[in-house]
Amino acid sequence: MTSRPMRRAPSLALAALVALAGCRKAKEEPLAPPPPAIQVTAAPAQARPMPRSLPLTGALIANQQADVAANASGRVTKTFVERGALVRAGAPLAQLDVRGVSLSEEEANANLETARAQQGLADAQCKRYQSLYDKGAISRDEWDRFTAGCRTSSSAARAARARVGLARKNLSDATVRAPFAGMIAERYVSAGEYVQPQSKVATVVELTPIRLQITVSEADVSQVKEGQAVAFEVEAFPGETFTAKVAFVGPSVRTATRDLVVEAIAPNVDRKLRPGMFASVKLQLADELRPAVPRSALRTDGSTSRLFAVVNGHLEERVVQVGPERDGLVAVLEGLKPGEQVVTQLTDAVRDGVPVR
DSSP states (O other): OOHHHHHHHHHHHHHHHHHHHHHHHHHHSOOOOOOOOBOOOEEEOEEEEEEEEEEEEEEEEEEEEEEEEOOSOEEEEEEOOOTTOEEOTTOEEEEEOOHHHHHHHHHHHHHHHHHHHHHHHHHHHHHHHHHHHHHTSSOHHHHHHHHHHHHHHHHHHHHHHHHHHHHHHHHHHTEEEOSSSEEEEEEOOOTTOEEOTTOEEEEEEEEEEEEEEEEEEGGGGGGOOTTOEEEEEETTSTTOOEEEEEEEEOSSOBTTTTEEEEEEEEOOTTOOOOTTOEEEEEEEEEEEEEEEEEGGGOEEETTEEEEEEEETTEEEEEEEEEEEEETTEEEEEESOOTTOEEESSOOTTOOTTOBBO
16 A cells, blocks of 8 residues: 555656756747837828718619501511611611502692692682672572582692691601610511511610619618719629719609619710619718728728727737728728727738837
8 A cells, every 4th residue: 555656756756857847948948029119100090071872783774665666567678777786866777668658649649739729719719709798799598608618628628638648657657767866676577578557677775875773672762862873883894883873763662572663874875784784783872971091001802901000009900891982091981990090001011919119
């Protein structure tokens, strides 16, 4: 029973010697000196009125789009456009056979000349009958018969003029024209086909301007009004920002989706934007006071932005959420308070924890 402690004594002594050696070695190795203080350029973050926006989604739609009908019957003799062609308002899209309507117009003109001649003769006779009636040479019954003939001649002349107008309209309708300036999205007929008044000839899409249809949740409806500026991006042109202005605000919130439909108008002068494109939208709201720093004070790595604040003589690295930019200053939405000192010129020596002088 007494022999076990005596056998453990050498092990305890060895452990004590190892610990003592470790302490001596630790004392012999000096601690790393603190980094030297560096000179930095810093300035306080000032509260500035910065732009504010509401992130939304939307889609581009045509300002106007029409399936142009023939509005006449006949055989197509010629087409003037192809898909993708740009047309002016009134530009011809297709031509129908005009021989029948040309003959109808000629006949109507001839009938109009006859009716005018008959009306002129009737007017001259009516004047004579008026004189005879005033002198008492003819009775009231005779005068009524003569004046009825005058009125009939006048009505016949008006009817003849209407038939001429109808013939000219039919002749004009034989040339199918674009109702507004735009681009041909589809052509439905070719030469030789027979069309009816309701037959589709082509689809015309107006691209300048173009509409941006936005959906706004019920909670944000109060922040939308006509005339607001809109900035948006589309996947087809990454990194490029387009602008629009709110022109139409829906009268009611849709029951099924609990959102409001808003439409903005974008100039689209170069016709880069096309209907159907998905858009990431920022609806510009009223300015808001936010701490702002120069762009040079930010170090950006992908979607993460950092800055360095001077706190108690040392640099403190902070990950911040940034907002819009104005006049070279970037709004800091989270991570910084107004009045805090921020390094405005970043160098490789600017790191977290480094003392400054």
